[in-house]
Amino acid sequence: MITLSEENYLKAIYHLERQMGGAVSTNAIADKMETKASSVTDMVKKLADKDYIIYKKYQGVSLTAKGNKTAANVVRKHRLWEVFLVEKLNFSWDEVHDVAEQLEHIKSPKLINELDVFLEFPTHDPHGDPIPDKDGNISKLDKISLSKVALNDLCTCVGVIDSSAEFLKYLDKHKIALGTQIKVIEKESFDESMTIVIHNSELNISKTVANNIYVKTH
């Protein structure tokens, strides 16, 4: 039986592994978990004993297949609950995190399957983060609206929805074209505008603009 604390550590390692790449350091985990490095060392030993991670002293950790699946499942639950909260219970997308953080630990395969059905199989959470499937796979290949891209994710412009002259002129003026790399560095809750980085310079774009740009995430 996995504990709540173990699940939280696995989730943190999961996020760090795809954010960094390569082995995840003790300090990186301690930062993310807002705890002390010594506590991380203790927990990391337990997780290695249970075959969730590979741990070599002083060399950081990486998830095993089992660990990855377990972590992805926690993330899946977190994001499905976020969709539920926003779509059914009138939460705004910046209010959901703390509650989803609790709900993600509820253990019941039937619950999460049925929730998935009830929500009609959403692919992304309200922040634009993709929802892993039952096996922990996430669809990285579909094009999505720029407005659905998660904070700090890098993506590439692959199309537009509004193809009016005005809109394309706007894109041209700001040097956004097919193939342009875009990184989302800030999202405003009150008007859903976002700050992006293109060609190493920052640009603030409105919700409308973001809605009309298609991207692929990396």
Next chain:
Amino acid sequence: MITLSEENYLKAIYHLERQMGGAVSTNAIADKMETKASSVTDMVKKLADKDYIIYKKYQGVSLTAKGNKTAANVVRKHRLWEVFLVEKLNFSWDEVHDVAEQLEHIKSPKLINELDVFLEFPTHDPHGDPIPDKDGNISKLDKISLSKVALNDLCTCVGVIDSSAEFLKYLDKHKIALGTQIKVIEKESFDESMTIVIHNSELNISKTVANNIYVKTH
């Protein structure tokens, strides 16, 4: 901040207090919680320190106003989640308990308010148990269908829905009349039939019969 364990103890005491009446003994709590009496003593001291209960050595415990409200709120959450699981996620009424047992500990006033709205303010859970309101009050006074009465609850027949001659003849044959005391002692999951005690003898009645009898709980 109240812990998960403290909430579970308060809930157990809450149920025992209305099941028995008067102070609740250490052993009764230990039985219900499936733990040892010594563990109960330890916890009971903590709950008394935090003003959730009144505890006198060797004399059992009783909930304070604060403890009652806190416990009733846990029960409220448990029962609202049960309604959600049955009505929205295709759970049957005998599958919901373990999951609701986890969901009842999620902390978010907004969540439970919105869930209440979403479910359109249900008054009873799928087992027929009443749902306490925000202040911990439960409506004991409404008439409900016998099929909604909780296991081991005592109630009084106050009316019928189907008033056909056949049905009334059936009731007459089994000596069920207005004012008859009925205790539900068993509920079958597969056909929703139930066993009741009337005039000190047992009787098994079908779902249809139970649906058509109105009762008041005590």
Next chain:
DNA sequence: AATAAAATTTAGACATGTCTAAATATATAT
């Protein structure tokens, strides 16, 4: 390559919630 700085681990402690076994208090029976 030696040394300083940073990262990581170990050792020992603490809080929570649990347990067993022993001690003590209450209830029951004669």
Next chain:
DNA sequence: ATATATATTTAGACATGTCTAAATTTTATT
């Protein structure tokens, strides 16, 4: 009213997950 049985509490132990402070290893600097 005294002995016996039952209920309850205490004392001491343990597991989990955390912490601080000290020791150790790795990395960076000169």
